[in-house]
Amino acid sequence: MNERVDWAAMSDEEFIALVRQLMDTPADWEPEEN
Structure with a gap:
């Protein structure tokens, strides 16, 4: 995957x-850090 992603410009959602798409995690997963 060679995509450059501007993480800082992304919203939390x-x-x-x-x-979720990359890791195939459950829909109820939430980040512990913010």
Whole structure:
């Protein structure tokens, strides 16, 4: 995967959706850090 992602410009929802897509995690997963 060679995509460059501007993480700082992402909203939390976008970030979580991307992580779920990449990691195939459950929909109720929430980040412990913010």
